[in-house]
Amino acid sequence: MTLQFSLHQQIGQLTLNQPPSNTMTMAFFKEFRVMMHDIATTKGLKAIIISGNGRHYSSGADINELLANVDHRTMLENYRAFVMLEQLKIPVISAIRGVCLGSAFELALFSHFRLCSADAVLGLPESTYNLMPGIGGIQRVASLAGKANAISMILRGVTFSADDALGMGLVDAIVPKDKLLDLAIDFANRLPTNILKIDRAACIYKYLKPLQANG
Amino acid sequence: MNSSEPVIFEMLDSIGVICLNDPPANELAIPDFITLTQLKRWLETPGLKGLIIKGEGKNFSAGGNLDAVFKNSNHPETLKTLMHDGVKLLNYIQDLDIPVIAAINRICFGGGLEIALACHIRVASENALLAFPESNHNLMPGMGGTFRLPVCTGFARSAKMILGGDTVNAADAKEMGIVDFIAPKDQAFEYALTLMRKMTLDRPVKVIRSIMQALKNASDLPQEEAMGEETRLFCSLAVDEAERRKTEEA
Numbered sequence: 001m002t003l004q005f006s007l008h009q010q011i012g013q014l015t016l017n018q019p020p021s022n023t024m025t026m027a028f029f030k031e032f033r034v035m036m037h038d039i040a041t042t043k044g045l046k047a048i049i050i051s052g053n054g055r056h057y058s059s060g061a062d063i064n065e066l067l068a069n070v071d072h073r074t075m076l077e078n079y080r081a082f083v084m085l086e087q088l089k090i091p092v093i094s095a096i097r098g099v100c101l102g103s104a105f106e107l108a109l110f111s112h113f114r115l116c117s118a119d120a121v122l123g124l125p126e127s128t129y130n131l132m133p134g135i136g137g138i139q140r141v142a143s144l145a146g147k148a149n150a151i152s153m154i155l156r157g158v159t160f161s162a163d164d165a166l167g168m169g170l171v172d173a174i175v176p177k178d179k180l181l182d183l184a185i186d187f188a189n190r191l192p193t194n195i196l197k198i199d200r201a202a203c204i205y206k207y208l209k210p211l212q213a214n215g
Numbered sequence: 216m217n218s219s220e221p222v223i224f225e226m227l228d229s230i231g232v233i234c235l236n237d238p239p240a241n242e243l244a245i246p247d248f249i250t251l252t253q254l255k256r257w258l259e260t261p262g263l264k265g266l267i268i269k270g271e272g273k274n275f276s277a278g279g280n281l282d283a284v285f286k287n288s289n290h291p292e293t294l295k296t297l298m299h300d301g302v303k304l305l306n307y308i309q310d311l312d313i314p315v316i317a318a319i320n321r322i323c324f325g326g327g328l329e330i331a332l333a334c335h336i337r338v339a340s341e342n343a344l345l346a347f348p349e350s351n352h353n354l355m356p357g358m359g360g361t362f363r364l365p366v367c368t369g370f371a372r373s374a375k376m377i378l379g380g381d382t383v384n385a386a387d388a389k390e391m392g393i394v395d396f397i398a399p400k401d402q403a404f405e406y407a408l409t410l411m412r413k414m415t416l417d418r419p420v421k422v423i424r425s426i427m428q429a430l431k432n433a434s435d436l437p438q439e440e441a442m443g444e445e446t447r448l449f450c451s452l453a454v455d456e457a458e459r460r461k462t463e464e465a
Contacts, residue, residue, distance in 0.1 A: 067457040075446045130456045132426045134449030139433030148336040148395035151314050154426055155414035
């Protein structure tokens with residue numbers, strides 16, 4: 001399986017599982033779509049944490065495979081699955097280490113919170129392949145980091161550091177790499193379980209800052 | 216540039232540069248500093264990938280010529296038409312599907328700031344000064360500044376800046392979200408040009424237009440429609456790229 005789900009004390013851990021780079025292949029997206037329907041109907045979940053198996057979150061889509069199989073309907077289904085994730089009533093947290101590029105960064109942007117390690121490398125490099133971010137990354141970067149940052153970053157197709165991402169508001173906290181997953185779980189346990197009642201900024205201030213201080 | 220035209224257009228590679236050309240203050244004789252027809256003609260330049268708006272000489276622009284405004288105050292209909300044309304022009308610039316950067320050195324007041332706020336990205340030199348001084352003359356910003364400024368910096372700070380006629384320096388403007396990038400002293404244009412080259416030089420026009428369109432759709436269309444449109448734009452680029460790679464291999 002290119003995607004693993006495990007449940008620990010009502011917290012669902014979703015692991016992108018095609019190490020080393022956890023490439024998001026068509027097989028991955030298919031599993032992800034099914035997984036979203038399962039998660040949406042699972043009772044008693046408190047939160048979801050998304051991370052990558054090994055050193056990286058994910059390098060994003062497999063460009064060659066994607067170009068050989070351009071299909072509007074599948075793309076739109078993938079997009080809808082990302083939106084489903086965002087519309088879950090429980091908090092979704094992406095725990096990011098290593099590379100988090102393209103579709104993978106888009107997946108992280110559909111999470112409600114983003115924690116990352118200092119060595120994380122993020123970005124939407126699609127334009128350097130004569131493409132564009134196709135699953136909502138453009139508008140989410142614009143709403144978090146502003147239109148000017150979105151335009152300059154996406155047209156240049158640059159990657160950037162965790163520090164820069166934090167400065168632009170694209171991630172919520174930088175935490176030590178070896179504690180990334182533990183802190184994400186700790187954070188998830190402190191969060192209210194109903195995301196609809198959550199004030200993002202207040203939660204970051206109230207629950208995430210103290211964790212960083214202790215970390 | 217020493218033409219006597221009040222606004223000059225020239226191409227640098229694939230980048231169009233619009234230069235407000237009435238130094239030293241680059242005052243805007245009428246609210247619509249160029250006509251929409253003129254702009255559209257420039258935009259037809261083949262291969263155009265982005266626009267930079269700058270001022271000739273030391274300053275960006277000190278804004279509208281108040282004499283012209285007051286001269287027309289006896290002809291309210293004329294003034295209204297002029298202002299309306301100005302608003303239409305700036306809305307058109309804001310909605311363009313190629314990136315537009317304002318390169319702001321030193322003075323950027325009133326109508327100058329209105330133009331800058333309609334651009335997608337604002338680069339200001341560290342010695343730039345921004346203001347809406349209209350209220351000092353018992354007027355108000357009349358070309359969209361009253362709704363564009365709050366998008367950048369919120370209602371409260373906009374109200375203070377516009378009612379107070381405050382002059383804001385580059386560092387504060389960056390902090391407030393009114394400018395996006397700070398360039399060294401008097402180097403706004405050089406900085407803007409470097410940034411624009413990185414954004415556009417190696418990119419096909421269609422990639423640029425698709426990305427800008429998706430960004431615009433995000434604020435203009437309902438989510439479901441924007442999603443469908445984004446997927447369509449993406450697939451069209453992917454088909455082109457797959458085709459290009461095949462041709463390259465052959």
